[in-house]
Structure formats: C-alpha cells, structure tokens
Amino acid sequence: MELYLYIALFAPLVGSLFSALFTATPKSSITGYVASGLLFTSFVSSAILLNYVMGGHTVHVEMMTWMATGDLYIPFGFVVDQVSVVMMMVVTIVSTVVHVYSIGYMDHDKGFNRFFAWLSAFVFSMMVLVMSDNFAGLFIGWEGVGLCSWGLIGFWYHKESATWAANEAFIMNRIADLGMLIGIFLIYWNVGSLQYDVVFAEVGNLQPVIITWIGIFLFIGAMGKSAQFPLHTWLADAMEGPTPVSALIHAATMVTAGVYLVVRANPIYDLIPNVGIFIASLGAFVALFAASMALVNRDMKRIIAYSTLSQLGYMFVAAGLGAYWVALFHLMAHAFFKALLFLGAGNVMHAMHDELDPFKMGGLRKVMKGTFVMMTLASVALAGIYPFAGFFSKDLILEVGFVEHHYVIYTVLLLTAGLTAFYSFRLVALIFHGEERYKLFGIHPHEAYKFMLVAMSPLLVLAIIAGSFKMTYYQLVINLLPSTQYHVHSATTFWIMTIGTQLFVILAILFAYKKYSNWNSVPDGTSKMEKSFGYKLLWNQYYIPKIYDEVFSKPYLELSKIAWKQIDLKIVDATVDAIANAIYKTGENTRDIQNGNLSSMLRWMVVGLVVLMTLAVAFNVGYNVFGA
Structure with a gap:
C-alpha cells in the first residue's frame, strides 16, 4: 500500500514538473493530457487506499528525516487514515475533472503550459497538506x-x-x-x-x-x-x-x-x-x-x-x-x-x-x-x-x-x-x-x-x-x-x-x-x-474593503514612504554611500603610490620602511615595559 500512497502523493508533482518543461514554448496539448492522466492516476491510487482504509487499516510511512536537532525531530511522514483519505478523494476527483476541463477552457490561452504546471503543483501541495502526519x-x-x-x-x-x-x-x-x-x-x-x-x-x-x-x-x-x-x-x-x-x-x-x-x-x-x-x-x-x-x-x-x-x-x-x-x-x-x-x-x-x-x-x-x-x-x-x-x-x-x-x-x-x-x-x-x-x-x-x-x-x-x-x-x-x-x-x-x-x-x-x-x-x-x-x-460589501483601505492600506503606504525617505535614503543609503565615498577618496589620494615613477616609488618605499621600523620599535618598547 505504501506504493499507492507515493503514487497518489507524487503523481501531481511529476505532472507539474513535466508541464514546467514547456512553459517557455508555445502551447502543447501534451502537457494537458499528461497532467490530467497523472491526476487520474492519483485518483485511482487514492480510491485503492480508500478501499484499504475501509477495511480498518491505515497506511503510515516515514519517507525520510527532515529535521533532527536536539529534541526536535520532524520526518517527512505521511498517513492515510479515515480523515485524510476522504480529503484525498475529494481533492483528486475534483482535480482530475478540472484538469480535463481546463484542456478545453484554456485551449486558446498562450499560457496553456504554464497553467498546468501551476495547477498540478497546487494539487501536490494540497496532497502534502492533507496527508502529512x-x-x-x-x-x-x-x-x-x-x-x-x-x-x-x-x-x-x-x-x-x-x-x-x-x-x-x-x-x-x-x-x-x-x-x-x-x-x-x-x-x-x-x-x-x-x-x-x-x-x-x-x-x-x-x-x-x-x-x-x-x-x-x-x-x-x-x-x-x-x-x-x-x-x-x-x-x-x-x-x-x-x-x-x-x-x-x-x-x-x-x-x-x-x-x-x-x-x-x-x-x-x-x-x-x-x-x-x-x-x-x-x-x-x-x-x-x-x-x-x-x-x-x-x-x-x-x-x-x-x-x-x-x-x-x-x-x-x-x-x-x-x-x-x-x-x-x-x-x-x-x-x-x-x-x-x-x-x-x-x-x-x-x-x-x-x-x-x-x-x-x-x-x-x-x-x-x-x-x-x-x-x-x-x-x-x-x-x-x-x-x-x-x-x-x-x-x-x-x-x-x-x-x-x-x-x-x-x-x-x-x-x-x-x-x-x-x-x-x-x-x-x-x-x-x-x-x-x-x-x-x-x-x-x-x-x-x-x-x-x-x-x-x-x-x-x-x-x-x-x-x-x-x-x-x-x-x-x-x-x-x-x-x-x-x-x-x-x-x-x-x-x-x-x-x-x-x-x-x-x-x-x-x-x-x-x-x-x-x-x-x-x-x-x-x-x-x-x-x-x-x-x-x-x-459595497458593507464598506469593509473601503474601511481596510482607509484604516490599514493608506496609513501603511504613508508610513512606508516616510521610512523610505527618512530612514532608507537618509540613514541606510547615506551610511553605505559614505563608506563607499571614503574608500573611493582614499583610493584617489593614494593612487600616486603606483604611478610608475621610479623616484616617487622609492620615496614611498622609504616611507613604508620608516613606518615599519617605527612600529617594530614601538612594539618592542611596549613589550619590555608592559609584557614583563
């Protein structure tokens, strides 16, 4: 019975992935036929599981471990019991009908292939929802x-x-x-x-x-x-x-x-x-x-x-x-x-x-x-x-x-x-x-x-x-x-x-x-x-959409504008820009070090040597004074 569980669960996913392969191409009726056929396969598997569950049994599988950290253990586990199998039958029956119907309804739509990719992905997600343990x-x-x-x-x-x-x-x-x-x-x-x-x-x-x-x-x-x-x-x-x-x-x-x-x-x-x-x-x-x-x-x-x-x-x-x-x-x-x-x-x-x-x-x-x-x-x-x-x-x-x-x-x-x-x-x-x-x-x-x-x-x-x-x-x-x-x-x-x-x-x-x-x-x-x-x-739906718009949407929009202008532009962007400008100006002011002129580069070598010797002396003095 575990095989039927996996078929019922994953057949819509296969249909979605197959249709997704053709989303960038012109309409291909094969995507509708394959997606619908796989949904029908899911329905048949669900019906077989229904018959099994009506006999007083349940099917419970643990496909793999998803999370295991400390005391938290969450598997990818699925169960077909008396409640989930009812939902499986509802989902697969209606989904199969809708898929076949959509072959005609979406016949002239440019997004025909994309539609079946989304539709079958939805059915897979719904099956995960109802079958999870x-x-x-x-x-x-x-x-x-x-x-x-x-x-x-x-x-x-x-x-x-x-x-x-x-x-x-x-x-x-x-x-x-x-x-x-x-x-x-x-x-x-x-x-x-x-x-x-x-x-x-x-x-x-x-x-x-x-x-x-x-x-x-x-x-x-x-x-x-x-x-x-x-x-x-x-x-x-x-x-x-x-x-x-x-x-x-x-x-x-x-x-x-x-x-x-x-x-x-x-x-x-x-x-x-x-x-x-x-x-x-x-x-x-x-x-x-x-x-x-x-x-x-x-x-x-x-x-x-x-x-x-x-x-x-x-x-x-x-x-x-x-x-x-x-x-x-x-x-x-x-x-x-x-x-x-x-x-x-x-x-x-x-x-x-x-x-x-x-x-x-x-x-x-x-x-x-x-x-x-x-x-x-x-x-x-x-x-x-x-x-x-x-x-x-x-x-x-x-x-x-x-x-x-x-x-x-x-x-x-x-x-x-x-x-x-x-x-x-x-x-x-x-x-x-x-x-x-x-x-x-x-x-x-x-x-x-x-x-x-x-x-x-x-x-x-x-x-x-x-x-x-x-x-x-x-x-x-x-x-x-x-x-x-x-x-x-x-x-x-x-x-x-x-x-x-x-x-x-x-x-x-x-x-x-x-x-x-x-x-x-x-x-x-x-x-x-x-x-x-x-x-x-x-x-006007009791003016509830209007109330939501006035009480929530518009104030939120104004708050977003304030956050954008006063915080994002003047603080966040300004800070990032200041760091970038400082680095840029530092580079501009120090680029003469690498100007290719021998006498200039020798001078900078001397300056670097003096700095290194000064740091070395300061380090030794500091160690002798404080290290002991």
Whole structure:
C-alpha cells in the first residue's frame, strides 16, 4: 500500500514538473493530457487506499528525516487514515475533472503550459497538506497551496486587477499564517513534538490556558485560508483568476483547508468548548453575512464565491459544535456541486465573451442546454433540496444546531438556507431564462466542447447521489472522529423541521424565479432599489474593503514612504554611500603610490620602511615595559 500512497502523493508533482518543461514554448496539448492522466492516476491510487482504509487499516510511512536537532525531530511522514483519505478523494476527483476541463477552457490561452504546471503543483501541495502526519508537514503544504494560489489567481499577470487580487490573497493569508505558526510553536514548546499522534495523546496534560491559546492561534490560520471574517475580502477578489482555478481552489480544496485543520485537530478543540462556541458563532455570522452580499451582486463568479464563503460558515458551525464528521461530510458534498457550479459558470463566461453580468445574459438555455441542466441541478443541490447531496449535509448541520440547543445559530442558518436558494436561482433565472438580452450587445453564445461537459458529468452525478453515502462515510470516519449522532428526539419535531425547511427553500426558489425569470432590461443604477441604503451597503460589501483601505492600506503606504525617505535614503543609503565615498577618496589620494615613477616609488618605499621600523620599535618598547 505504501506504493499507492507515493503514487497518489507524487503523481501531481511529476505532472507539474513535466508541464514546467514547456512553459517557455508555445502551447502543447501534451502537457494537458499528461497532467490530467497523472491526476487520474492519483485518483485511482487514492480510491485503492480508500478501499484499504475501509477495511480498518491505515497506511503510515516515514519517507525520510527532515529535521533532527536536539529534541526536535520532524520526518517527512505521511498517513492515510479515515480523515485524510476522504480529503484525498475529494481533492483528486475534483482535480482530475478540472484538469480535463481546463484542456478545453484554456485551449486558446498562450499560457496553456504554464497553467498546468501551476495547477498540478497546487494539487501536490494540497496532497502534502492533507496527508502529512505532523503539523510541520501540514504547514509546508499550507504554504505551498498559498504560493500556487498566488500564481493561479494572478495567472493573467498583464491585468492589474489580477496581480492585485493575487497579492491581496497572498498577503492576507500570510497574516493569518503567522497566527498558525505561533500555534505550532506553542505545541512544540509544551509537548516537545509536532507528530499528530504524540500531540493528541499529550495535549490533555497541558494547562487549560495553554490549550486555549493553541486552539485560538491555529484557528487564526484557518480563518485566513477559509476566508472567515474579518479575513474574508480576498476570496471574492480571487475570482480574477481563470474559472477552473476558482472551481478547484476556491470551491473544493484550498479554502476548505481551514475546516480540515479544525477537524484534524479535534482532540485539541474537544478540550476547549468555549473556543468551539466562538468558531460556531463566527461561522453562523459569516454564513448569513456572505449570503446577504450575494443577493445584489452582478458578477456571476463573485456570487458563487460568496456562496462558497457562506457554506464554509456552515462547516465551521458544525466543527465548532463538535460535529466534526458532519463538517467533513458537508465539505465533501459541497466540493462536488460547488465545483460544478464554477465550471458551468466558466462555460457561460466563454460563451458570453468573458461577460460576467447575468443581467446581460438571459435565455441561454436555448443554446447551452447541457450547461443549463448542470448548473440548475448544482443549484438544487446547493439549496439543499431532497434527495440531492446538499440536503443530507447542510440540513444535518441545522439539526446539529437544534440538538445542541443553539437556537440562535439554528435560526441564522435556516435564514441563510432561504437566502442561498434565492440568490442561487436568481443567478440561474437571469442567465438561462427570460429574454435574450445578450443580443443587445452583439454576442453570439455557444455551448462548450462536448468533452468538457463529459468531464463535468462525474461532479453532476456526485452532486445528486453523494448524500446516499452518508452512513458508509459515517462508519468510516468515526474511527477517528467523535461518533455522536445528531437526531431530533421527537419525530414530530423532526418532520416539522425537515418539511418546513424544504418549503422555505422551495418558496425562496419560486420567489427568485417569479422576480427574475422574465427580466427584460439591464439595470443602470437609477432604480429606487439601487439607490436605497440597504442595496448600496450590500453592493459595497458593507464598506469593509473601503474601511481596510482607509484604516490599514493608506496609513501603511504613508508610513512606508516616510521610512523610505527618512530612514532608507537618509540613514541606510547615506551610511553605505559614505563608506563607499571614503574608500573611493582614499583610493584617489593614494593612487600616486603606483604611478610608475621610479623616484616617487622609492620615496614611498622609504616611507613604508620608516613606518615599519617605527612600529617594530614601538612594539618592542611596549613589550619590555608592559609584557614583563
């Protein structure tokens, strides 16, 4: 089984290195085929490992020693257990689909080869993150996906908006990663190891205040990677990258790494329930907060990004309340239908010549039937309609909130479910229904390549049936995660909740269709609604980016200018320049020594001899006087 572990881990790296060989050459389709084939190989190996782990086994290898100094020992160790194998399957399934899809999506892009080099490198980093058996290895993968996301968000570096978004994502994640690094340092200082098994066995012996601080700092890292408030602004801006990047990184893998960290560190968070309540409360707030911004946005990809942010809030609610297996289940189910939504949006974007405003579309179901069906069904899954995957995972989180008596959290999540259904089908209605408004802009849309639709079909199937794997998944992960079942004890209450939630969501869908399915104009900002305070508040993201710009960015820029002019130029540069000038002038004044004139050189020889004799005499006198 160790061989399959190494294949699953390193196949994406081989694909990345192979594609990197061609980055300076014109587009070569072979890079896409090889990278996709190697990702499929990784998926097959992960599936074989899943079958092995379901038999009650784990695979644990130590490839080599990384650090061994004093009491610090960190190996390059990897583990395939009940939690990591779930993440491996999610990563490899979505990655394989995205790689094959990208062959068509990036077909005419000059950076085709470079794109696959970055994309496969990202998958390798993500596999390192989820498969490592220690916090240091997890951190290596953590930083690797951060680097690769920077390269992929800013892939079209000729666009200033893309490079700005890439830098924003990178910097904001580095801020959060400092917190995570402090948490890892605290673990080592107090436990003496970073190996998961050692840390989780010993953490119960630490003082409660130490455990609390470890949990807080680790969660700060999770907040950045999973874009939780107030470190959330980068996620929507990251939509500047190619759409396959959004499907892979910002829907299914990297942004869920924060949830994975909390799930993996569950023995720590079980000891600090107060921190868990904070995590759940923040998650509920973010779920509603992000959903509200999606209500008015007019950028197709940003709407789906806000939806991702909202669903990450759901996952943190479950993890914060101790329902780790529920959080991981929703992570898995969400990955499938959200990646499908992003890829469908990529089809629409290509068909509409990169137009992202759904108000400029309409009636596309006539020319994009396949994409219409897939995005509609993905939206049904996102809304949580029975029997789609979202129903089994998202409604389960609502049950967790109710069973644990956190009724405020439950109410917030229920309201968010209605908003999710509304904005999801607002998007579907505006894109695929109503009048063909795109004709006003001279656009002639077309369906994506058939093989791209075929590549998307596994995600469609999983978005429909993934919920049926619930009990199989549960039996798998309870070997590592707390096995609490969350059931409303009263059957009457359960059915009222379930049917009530379904009716609420269906009414939200019908309302969205009634309002937007026959839309026949493009808003120009003059309507009463668009001028209202509430609309402007949501449109401007609660003015949080503006606040960050005024409170942090501009003062930091001014401080940087002062440091540059007053410290760098007048002190640092001036000191270096003074030393250089002194040496230069010394050389200028002493160059006559080597002017080639015999009489002049003899004079300097005499001067040198006198100096040496004087030093020799002074040395002897000093030694006789003081040496004795």
